Every structure is written in C-alpha cells, then in structure tokens.
Amino acid sequence: MRCNGRPLTYLEASVKNTPPEGPRALVISTSRDRGALAAVRSLRQSGWVVGVGTPDGGGMLGSSVACSARHVVPRPRQDGAAFIEGVRLAVALGSYDVVFGGGDDWMAALATYRDDIPTRVAHPPAGVVDAALNKVDLSDRARRAGLAAPRTVPATDQAVSEWEGPVVVKCLSHWSPGQTRPHRIEAKLFPDVVSAGPQIDRVRKAGAEPILQEPVAGHLGALIGVFHGGSLNGRVQQITSRLWPTPNGVSTRAETVLVNADLATRAEALLRDLGWWGLVELQFLIDGDGVHHLIDLNGRFFGSMALTNAARPGLTDLWGRLVLDEKVEALADAAPGKRYAWTAGDLRRAGVERRGGRIADVVDTLLWARWARHSVWDLRDPGPTLHLASARLRAVDRKSKAAAAVS
Secondary structure, three states: OOEOEOOOOOHHOOOOOOOOOEEEEEEOOOOOOOOHHHHHHHHHOOOOEEEEOOOOHHHHHHEEEEEEEEEEEOOOOOOOHHHHHHHHHHHHHHHHOEEOOOHHHHHHHHHHOOHHHOEEOOOOHHHHHHHOOOOHHHHHHHHHOOEEOOOOOEEHHHHHHHOOOEEEOOOOOOOOOOOOOOOOOOOOEEOOOOOHHHHHHHHHOOOEEEEEEEOOOOEEEEEEEEEEEEEEEEEEEEEEEEEEEOOEEEEEEEEOOOOOOOOHHHHHHHHHHHHOOOOEEEEEHHHHOOOEEEEEEOOOOOOOHHHHHHHHOHHHHHHHHHHOOOOOOOOOOOOOOOOOOOOHHHHHHHHHHHHOOOOHHHHHHHHHHOOEEEEEOEEEOOOHHHHHHHHHHHHHHHHHHHHHHHO
C-alpha cells in the first residue's frame, strides 16, 4: 500500500477513509506483549489488515490504531478446547488469511492444534517447534552445528548431586499440551546447586521439567531473520547493553551491529538441522573473548521487535507473504547503529543499578531513549502508551484504597 510513491505509515493505513484491503492477519498473544505490538504496527504499515486476539479481548495490544479488530482468545491451557474455539471464532469473524502466535505458548499451541485452525498457521510443524523450545535438545544441536552453547542437562537427582559451581535453573520448555500453570517460570541464577534446590522443586511442582544450565559471563546479543530456502534473509544482529530485571532479564537498551557472517553460517546449519522456517531470533551470551554462546531460540515476536522493524523494515511482511506462498524478494541485512529502548524498564533498572549514581543513570537513560526506537511509545500511535499509563494509575488507586481500608 503506497501514497505518492512511498509506503504508508500504519497510522495513515488505518484511517477510517482507507478501505480494508490487502492480506488479513490475526495476531494472538497476551494484551501487554510489546513484541506483538511492534509486529501489528509493522504488518499494518505493509498493507495488512490486522486483528488481535487476547484473553481480555483488547488491552494495550488492542488499543493500537494499527489494530482493525479485537477478539477474545483464551490462553492455551488444559485440553486447548477454549483456545481452539477462540481462534476459530476470530478467524470466522475476521476472514484472516494467516494467524501468528505472539509468545512461546501461543506459537507452540498453534503448531500443535494447526489441524483444528481454519486458516494458515505462520509457524513450523509441532515437532520442529517442540525441538526448538527444548533447551537441552537445542544446546546439543547448536554444538553439532559449530555454535558454542552452555552445558545444559535435565535436573535429575544424579545431575544435581554431580553439579559443581553456579547454575541457572530453567524450564525445559515453556509450554506443553495439557498445561495448567497460568504463567511461564523465568530462569534464575544461583551461586550453587544447593541454593537452587527450592527453585528446582518449584518448577517440578508447577508440572514443568527443570533443567540445569552452566552460566556464561557476558552480554546479551541476538541474530534475527526469516529463514527459508536454507538461508537467513533480512538479517539483523544486535547487542544489548542494559537488562531488566538484572542480571537475567530482557533488553532495555539494544543496538544493531554488522552481521557476523561466520556466526550466521553456523546459525543456518542449526536451523536446517531443526527443519525451521519463518521468523527466528537466536539469543546469545557473548563472553569476554567475543564467543557467542546460544541460549535460546525465539520463533515468534520478541521484546525488541521494534528495533528489528526500524533497522530492517518489511521483515514481518516477508514472513507473512511466505506463509501465503507469495513470491518475495530477498531483503538486505539491517543497517548498524539503530537504537532501541524499553524506557520504563530501563528507568527501573537505573533505580537499582545506579551506574554513576541514581541521577546520572536516569539522565543517561533518558538521553539514550531520545534517539531510540521505543518498545511501546510512538507519537503516531499513542493509544498503547495511554492504555498502560491509565492501567497503572488505576492500580495505584486500588492500592491506595486498600491501604486506607486497612488503616
């Protein structure tokens, strides 16, 4: 969709006088998914008509001007029946050509129940997704492909008794059919396996399988692109300089760098071994010698998706067009030097880390944000930011009233 020879912004593409046209996409996720928000904006800018499905039927994600319709889609829990029915109803109402999952559980459920979904699913078959989300399997495959990866083993009684030194406790996978726990259990770092014991028990009691992973001292990095035809297209490489929560959170600041050709070649070997296709973000911890240790594979929209959209426009559109079997042109690598900020998280981090002092860190955070692409804030689409702000004000008001009632 173009205007005077240039692509429309998602705001221009969504005004009431613009007739619905182009392919139709349904994005399902939680209502506060920042990566899904960036994807919805990007798809709309590329001419897609975009609907969103969330457990509450809207939220921050549905408040975007890039969203044309809102649907209630329950999270994929228990036997998946409510989830499947929610997706089926949304597809029927919106006549969507393709459905994207915005988180690991949404993606894995779509892959698992694809035969019950009456439209195209943007993700690989269930077996491929399961292998990608299995952190033990992923680590083994990475090493076979020539990538470094931290030692990762199931937290069996024997493995726990033999483990020495610091350890990261994770879930083997963040979703499986029949899952009942409401949320994912995040990774946690412990100085030794004894202090990790309660977390291992917590994971088991939640019905998940705990794993032990060797910590890697370094900073977070990522290699991103759309994998098809045996190669990674529209490649984006980024490094992270700030995280929240510290020290094992998500990017609050990131910046694109030149693509490492050798790293990309090894990553492609891994993806071919998996049988992967579609969008992928490979996350690495980069040690002091510059070695990239693979720690995760995200085959769905991710937290810093806004940076990818800024540095390599059209990547989400490319993924969708491939799902629809359309002929597409190759995309060049992203330009280096593009900045990203999740400012709300970065300010919270500054309040804890206080690099150079609290005031200095806050000022540095605001200066970084001034020239960055933001995870939520966009002057052309203020709805999501206003929704978050109003939700937080309501939460503060509820806490104040509760405190007053107690006193």
